[in-house]
Amino acid sequence: MGRIKIELSKKKLYTLYYVQNKPPHLIGKMFGCSFSTITNRLKEYGIPLKTPASARMKYKKYDFSGDxxxxxxxxxxxxxxxxxxxxxxxxxxxxxxxxxxxxxxxxxxxxxxxxxxxxxxxxxxxxxxxxxxxxxxxxxxxxLPKWDLVEEWIIQDEKYFCSFAAGYIDAEGTFGIYQERARFKVDSYDKEILFQIHVWLDKNNIINKFFRVAKKGDYVRYGDYHFKKDVWRVNVNDANSLLEFINLINPYIKHKKRRKDLEKNLKNIARRKLKGSIR
Missing domain, CATH: 3.10.28.10 (Homing endonucleases)
Known part of the structure; x- marks a missing residue:
């Protein structure tokens, strides 16, 4: 007796197998045939069989945009x-x-x-x-890599560095009002990353400071722990430099609280300019 021929187009099979993520044995049940019949049809159509790992994936995953x-x-x-x-x-x-x-x-x-x-x-x-x-x-x-550095392709492009810095600041940075003055700071163990941010700010004529704020082993009273490494800081306190910095990074900030605090900084600087306390 010849093999039972099922009516299953390549497009339909691809949709069931890859788009809807149905395994061959379930597709076989839908069409009244065996697991092997479906896998043979996949091969006939040139549809790649999934690896065991991808076959176990319950949820669809999509490739990174490439942007x-x-x-x-x-x-x-x-x-x-x-x-x-x-x-x-x-x-x-x-x-x-x-x-x-x-x-x-x-x-x-x-x-x-x-x-x-x-x-x-x-x-x-x-x-x-x-x-x-x-x-x-x-x-x-x-x-995957956890490096204390900024990759060269990011350093070489202003927009990429702005976006990188925004991501790092959304994770670690702070825009605040201290002593009625707008200020920015970012503290981290990542000495080389902060140094690269410091160099980038210098290149854009933004007055900033890069320095160590705590040593490895120093006790943190409010958290009841000791620092595992030296802690480094980059800050921007000069109002005009802070304004320039915000203008650079504002289009790339995504964190809702960072955005609100950033807006408070802008209002503080504008108010002080109106008062004539800064030029």
Whole structure:
């Protein structure tokens, strides 16, 4: 007896297998045939069979857009606040993790990654923190390295560096009003990254300072812990320089609180200019 011929077009099979992510045995049940019949039809049509890892994926993952401004931002945000890993070198899933107590950080994380893959959220039972995981495909392997440096392709392009700095500042930076004056600072263990931000500010004629604010082992009373490394700071206190800095970075900031605080800085500078306390 000859093989039973099923009516299943290449387009329909591709949609079921790749778009709807249905495994061959379920497709076989839909058409009253076996698992092997479906896998043979996939081969006949030249549709690549999924690897075991990709076949186990429950949720659809989408490739990174390739936009270098977005990539620069994500790298900056990752180096400032995210943990990124794969379960093993050959794994096809890149897991991005965030541990936070701030709702605005949760919203930002979701907005950055939900268009590319599943984002899961779990609340801690012992404290008010939230753990978030984004499950992405291999096109996000560029987020794996945790380097204390800014990559050369970012340094060489002003827009890329602005976007990188915005991502890092959304993770680690602060715009505030202190002694009735607008100020900016970013504190971090990442000495080389902060030094590169300092050099970039200098290049743009923005008055800033780069210095160590704490030593490894120093005790932090409000958090009851000791610093694991030296802590470094870049700050901008001069009003006109802060205005220039905000104009550079404003188009790239995504964090809602950073944006609100940044606007408060602008209003503070405008008010002081009207009073004539600064020129």
């Amino acid at each position: 270098l401004i977005e990539k620069s931002y994500l790298i900056g945000f990752r180096l400032g606040d995210l943990a990124v890993s794969k379960t093993n070198p050959s794994a096809e899933t890149v897991v991005v993790r965030l541990h936070t107590t701030h709702d605005v950080q949760i919203d930002l994380f979701k907005n950055l990654f939900k268009k590319y893959g599943q984002v899961s959220l779990s609340k801690s039972s012992t404290n008010p923190s939230t753990n978030l995981n984004a499950f992405l495909n291999k096109s996000f392997e560029f987020l």
